[in-house]
Amino acid sequence: MTHTKISDSAVRRLSIYLRLLHDLSDQGAVLVSSRELAERAGATSAQVRKDLSLFGSFGKRGRGYSVAELAATLEEILGLRRHWRVALVGVGKIGTALLGYQDLSRRGFEVVAAFDTATGKVGGRQFGVRISPLAELKTIVRERGVEIGIIATPPEAAQNVAQRLAEAGVTAILNFAPVKLDVPEEVSLKTMDVAMELEGLSFQLAAGQRDEQTTGNGTGSGAG
Amino acid sequence: MTHTKISDSAVRRLSIYLRLLHDLSDQGAVLVSSRELAERAGATSAQVRKDLSLFGSFGKRGRGYSVAELAATLEEILGLRRHWRVALVGVGKIGTALLGYQDLSRRGFEVVAAFDTATGKVGGRQFGVRISPLAELKTIVRERGVEIGIIATPPEAAQNVAQRLAEAGVTAILNFAPVKLDVPEEVSLKTMDVAMELEGLSFQLAAGQRDEQTTGNGTGSGAG
DNA sequence: GTTGGCTTGTGAATCGTTTCACAAGCGCCA
DNA sequence: TGGCGCTTGTGAAACGATTCACAAGCCAAC
Numbered sequence: 001m002t003h004t005k006i007s008d009s010a011v012r013r014l015s016i017y018l019r020l021l022h023d024l025s026d027q028g029a030v031l032v033s034s035r036e037l038a039e040r041a042g043a044t045s046a047q048v049r050k051d052l053s054l055f056g057s058f059g060k061r062g063r064g065y066s067v068a069e070l071a072a073t074l075e076e077i078l079g080l081r082r083h084w085r086v087a088l089v090g091v092g093k094i095g096t097a098l099l100g101y102q103d104l105s106r107r108g109f110e111v112v113a114a115f116d117t118a119t120g121k122v123g124g125r126q127f128g129v130r131i132s133p134l135a136e137l138k139t140i141v142r143e144r145g146v147e148i149g150i151i152a153t154p155p156e157a158a159q160n161v162a163q164r165l166a167e168a169g170v171t172a173i174l175n176f177a178p179v180k181l182d183v184p185e186e187v188s189l190k191t192m193d194v195a196m197e198l199e200g201l202s203f204q205l206a207a208g209q210r211d212e213q214t215t216g217n218g219t220g221s222g223a224g
Numbered sequence: 225m226t227h228t229k230i231s232d233s234a235v236r237r238l239s240i241y242l243r244l245l246h247d248l249s250d251q252g253a254v255l256v257s258s259r260e261l262a263e264r265a266g267a268t269s270a271q272v273r274k275d276l277s278l279f280g281s282f283g284k285r286g287r288g289y290s291v292a293e294l295a296a297t298l299e300e301i302l303g304l305r306r307h308w309r310v311a312l313v314g315v316g317k318i319g320t321a322l323l324g325y326q327d328l329s330r331r332g333f334e335v336v337a338a339f340d341t342a343t344g345k346v347g348g349r350q351f352g353v354r355i356s357p358l359a360e361l362k363t364i365v366r367e368r369g370v371e372i373g374i375i376a377t378p379p380e381a382a383q384n385v386a387q388r389l390a391e392a393g394v395t396a397i398l399n400f401a402p403v404k405l406d407v408p409e410e411v412s413l414k415t416m417d418v419a420m421e422l423e424g425l426s427f428q429l430a431a432g433q434r435d436e437q438t439t440g441n442g443t444g445s446g447a448g
Numbered sequence: 449g450t451t452g453g454c455t456t457g458t459g460a461a462t463c464g465t466t467t468c469a470c471a472a473g474c475g476c477c478a
Numbered sequence: 479t480g481g482c483g484c485t486t487g488t489g490a491a492a493c494g495a496t497t498c499a500c501a502a503g504c505c506a507a508c
Contacts, residue, residue, distance in 0.1 A: 006431075007495070008424065015423045016404065033455065042404055045455090046497055053457055061456040062504035078423050079430025086422075093321040100317045101418070103402070109422050148425055171432065172425035174418070178327070180240065180266055188428035190421045194325070194398075197414045198310075198333050199239045199302050200232065201372055201396035204412035206303025207230075208395065231465070257485065269485090270467055277487055285486040286474035 010051050014074055016041050017048065021071040033064035080108055087113040087146040087170070089161045090153035091121055091131055094176050098150060099127040112144045117157075134161075141168035148172045155179045162189075234275050238298055240265050241272065245295040257288035304332055311337040311370040311394070313385045314377035315345055315355055318400050322374060323351040336368045341381075358385075365392035372396045379403045386413075 020040045024032055034045040034052075041048070052058055052065075058073055059065040075081050086109050088095055098104070099111060114129045115137050116122055122133045132140055141149075149165035151158050151173060158177035165173060166187050175181055175191040183189050244264045248256055258269040258276075265272070276282055276289075282297055283289040299305050310333050312319055322328070323335060338353045339361050340346055346357045356364055365373075373389035375382050375397060382401035389397060390411050399405055399415040407413050 006427075009495080011424050011427050012420060014427075015420045018423075019402070035455080040404070044497065046458095046499090047495095049455090049457060050496075057457060059456050060504060061502070062454050062506095064455065077427070077430070079426040079433075080423065084422075084426060084429070093324045097317040097321040098418070103419055104422070107419050107422070109419075109426075147429055148422070172429050174421055174425060178243070180264070186432075188425050190424060192416055192418065192421060194322070194416065195327055195331050195333075196236060196239045197398055197416060198308075198328070198331070198372070199242075199304065200235050200414060201398060201412050202303040202308060202333075203230075203235050203238075203301065205308070205371055205396050206301070208410075209303075229464095233465085259485085268467070270469090270488095271465095273485090273487060274466075281487060283486050284474060285472070286476095286484050288485065 006054060010054065011078075013041065013043060013047070013051050014078060017051070018071060018074040018078065018080075021067055021074065024067050025071060029067050031064045032067050032070070034059070036064075083108050083110055084148050085110055085112045085144060085146045086148045086150060087111070087115065087137070087141050087144075087165070088129075088150045088152060089115045089134070089137070089165070090151060090157070090176075091116040091118075091126060092152060092154075095150075095152035096126055098152065099129055109148065111150075113140050113146060115140075134164075137161075137164050138168040141165065141170060146170055148174065151175045151177055151181075153177055230278055234278065235302075237265065237267060237271070237275050238302060241275070242295060242298040242302065242304075245291055245298065248291050249295060253291050255288045256291050256294070258283070261289075307332050307334055308372050309334055309336045309368060309370045310372045310374060311335070311339065311361075311365055311368075311389070312353075312374045312376060313339045313358070313361070313389070314375060314381070314400075315340045315342075315350060316376060316378075319374075319376035320350055322376065323353055333372065335374075337364050337370060339364075358388075361385075361388050362392040365389065365394060370394055372398065375399045375401055375405075377401055 017037055020037060021032070034048040038045040038048045055077055058070055088098060088111050091099070091114050095114070099114065104111070111129055114126065114131045115134050116131050117134050121131050124131050146168070147170065149170040149172070151161050153161055155177045158175060158179050159181055162173060162175070162181045162183050166184050171186055172188045173181070173183060173190070175189060178193045178195055181189060181191070241261055244261060245256070258272040262269040262272045279301055282294055312322060312335050315323070315338050319338070323338065328335070335353055338350065338355045339358050340355050341358050345355050348355050370392070371394065373394040373396070375385050377385055379401045382399060382403050383405055386397060386399070386405045386407050390408050395410055396412045397405070397407060397414070399413060400417070402417045402419055405413060405415070
């Protein structure tokens, strides 16, 4: 069942569809068409059907998709019908915010360990999770069978932490530090970078202002 | 100077190049080639040259690019040679973390207003920013010339806040709520969604495990 | 059982992005 | 000044993702 290669953007859309299906389910909908799903997701119906067809055919011609079945299928595909064990490294502002973000455990991502270097934090607890010294990372990660690591350290420390996580057997990393990380091929890495997103917005704003100066009209360049 | 259309990924790479140029500058480098920049950025040299060529030609054949000049050019392109005024809506865990994130003001994104509905928070201060009631959003945003809005509210409130921001004249929004937002065409929108990124990782992990079961070998599917 | 309206699943066409490959050009050295 | 090594900038080719468009199929109605 190895799927040749599913693009990142396709996977992201599957997440979106799944959320919409949950909404629809709450609203009591039983069936949904690719057209309706597409409208809500901001995509085209062909896109929805193509995305789903990468994994099988789940709909009924003439009727659409069963909301409940499709949701279950997407959960299966996305690996969400189980719990994942998460380790958080770096309990600063972002790290603390993540620890308190109940939505994560509700969605099946359970933070089972947290690490920091600050002696003032180590030994304490945040939202029920004990904070351990970084030196114990490998042992604890292995003991607790952690699958996903979250890096919320200062940028200077991030590469080292990534390596430690990989060595401890973690094969998926979510990185909040604004640096490029090198990880072994078998490790999946995603980086979330607030500053970079803001710079993207800044680019759009600046482009809009450049346009205004040269064309004299006030319509910006949407990227909604 | 309207550029036909610059893709999102190209802009993101420009951000990356700029950071690398700052690093290089700190290390005393004067010149840099597209090859070297590409290696550090995890791209190809052709990609680097193409990205830059979208905006002009900044290098010298046979020599490479001036680190200082190229950094200045990229800052100009990305709209970073000025300050942007930011309004934060929702001072919960994520909002507070963002307020305390000094890197933002260092990069020229200054939070000049914060809003919340909780009576316990309104009137107080966080990291030097006064928290105002949501009802005053339009007035304050206009008064202070806010260009960028950050939405860090619960998902139910996000769409309404987006609309209020747009009505108040904000043309760039960074959204942390896990919902699809509809905004006017002239408003640039970026959404950062931790749960969705984790689901992307979950997909990779699940795919890896499916592979293991069927092929018997333990090599995951890297996405580094 | 047949007709008609609707929707899926998917090859083919289109569109956009990335990579290739090379002429043009710079600077150093003899 | 001429030659050489190196690098840019960019058309063309390759690749990948999205959209089109339609046959196949389902359901309801009559």
